[in-house]
Amino acid sequence: xxxxxxxxxxxxxxxxxxxxxxxxxxxxxxxxxxxxxxxxxxxxxxxxxxxxxxxxxxxxxxxxxxxxxxxxxxxxxxxxxxxxxxxxxxxxxxxxxxxxxxxxxxxxxxxxxxxxxxxxxxxxxxxxxxxxxxxxxxxxxxxxxxxxxxxxxxxxxxxxxxxxxxxxxxxxxxxxxxxxxxxxxxxxxxxxxxxxxxxxxxxxxxxxxxxxxxxxxxxxxxxxxxxxx
Numbered sequence: 379x380x381x382x383x384x385x386x387x388x389x390x391x392x393x394x395x396x397x398x399x400x401x402x403x404x405x406x407x408x409x410x411x412x413x414x415x416x417x418x419x420x421x422x423x424x425x426x427x428x429x430x431x432x433x434x435x436x437x438x439x440x441x442x443x444x445x446x447x448x449x450x451x452x453x454x455x456x457x458x459x460x461x462x463x464x465x466x467x468x469x470x471x472x473x474x475x476x477x478x479x480x481x482x483x484x485x486x487x488x489x490x491x492x493x494x495x496x497x498x499x500x501x502x503x504x505x506x507x508x509x510x511x512x513x514x515x516x517x518x519x520x521x522x523x524x525x526x527x528x529x530x531x532x533x534x535x536x537x538x539x540x541x542x543x544x545x546x547x548x549x550x551x552x553x554x555x556x557x558x559x560x561x562x563x564x565x566x567x568x569x570x571x572x573x574x575x576x577x578x579x580x581x582x583x584x585x586x587x588x589x590x591x592x593x594x595x596x597x598x599x600x601x602x603x604x605x606x607x
Contacts, residue, residue, distance in 0.1 A: 379461040381426040382417055384434070388446065392473040392495065393536070395443040400431070402458075405451040406479055408512030409501065410577030411542050411569050417450040419576060428461065435468055444471030444494065453480035453487075462492040473497065478524030479517075488531045496528050496535040500564075502546065503553030510545055512576065525558055536563040537599070541591060543569075543583045551591045555598030564599035566591055568606035 383401035385391070391399045401414065403422040412418055435445070445465050452458050453476050462472050473495040476484060487493050502510035504518050528535045537558050539546075551566075558564060569582045583591075588604050595602045 379428060379455055379457040380422070381428070381431055382422065382450070384426055384431065386434070386438075387442075391446040391448070392444050392471070395471060395473075396441070397444045397446045397471075397473065398434075398438070398442055399446040399448060402447065402449040402452045402455055404454055405449055405477070406454065406513075407451070407477055407501075408576055409510060410512055410575065411540055411545070411580055412576050413570075413572045414448075414450060415576045428464070432464060432468070435465070435470065439469075442470065444473060446473040446475065448475035451477050451479065453483045458483070459487055459490060459492060462487060463490070466492055471495070475499075476524070477501070477511075478521045481520055481523040481527055484524055485527050488527065488533055493533055496531070496533055498524060498528055498535070498537050500525075500537050500539045500554050500558060502539075503550040504557070505553070506545070506550060510542075522557065525561075529558070529561060534562075536565055537561055538565040538567055538605075540567045540569050541583050541588060543581045543587070545580075546583070546591070548590065548594060551594040552598075555595055559598050561599040563601040563603075564595055565603055565605050566595060568604065570606060 381400050382403040385399040388397055388399050403417050405418045465472050471494040474493045475497045478498045508516045592604055
């Protein structure tokens, strides 16, 4: 599998672990707030080969706990399961980031024991999901299936929502909460304009908005926390 980017050391991308982060190319969504826009909108360029990557992992034994695999959307890559198996065979933990649009592949990876932690984005309330994904429509059944697969997987996980002023309002948080009700953890992340986004003109919610949205979300997950404030 071609790797579009590699962050060699991160203490943030895999909760509680020291990891490297692998970036894959391509995504079915065009979220206006996506901070990896080049992986979504631009043509795939030459990246890092599997051979180079696994040589890197071999040198990092005893330093890294695991590998965080993100994108783009990793699960759209047909060769992802084999890639994850290679990581697991080297004794590393695997954290997978996903938008939840490929539930069949997600289930395959879980059943094969290829993931140790899953982070799934919950973009918005069902009525506004397509808008937040930059699409005319979204098959919400795929999103709901992925949520249930993750909740019942036995694998550690979190759901997360990037909160953007203008895209999110109070009513969206109970609606999202109903989608993941009974979840272990839901993190509400403050949008930050890191540059190079798919859409311009987005702004962060206020601290007061974030606290209010956290309060609205509390009824739907065991852990609800804010990130980035």
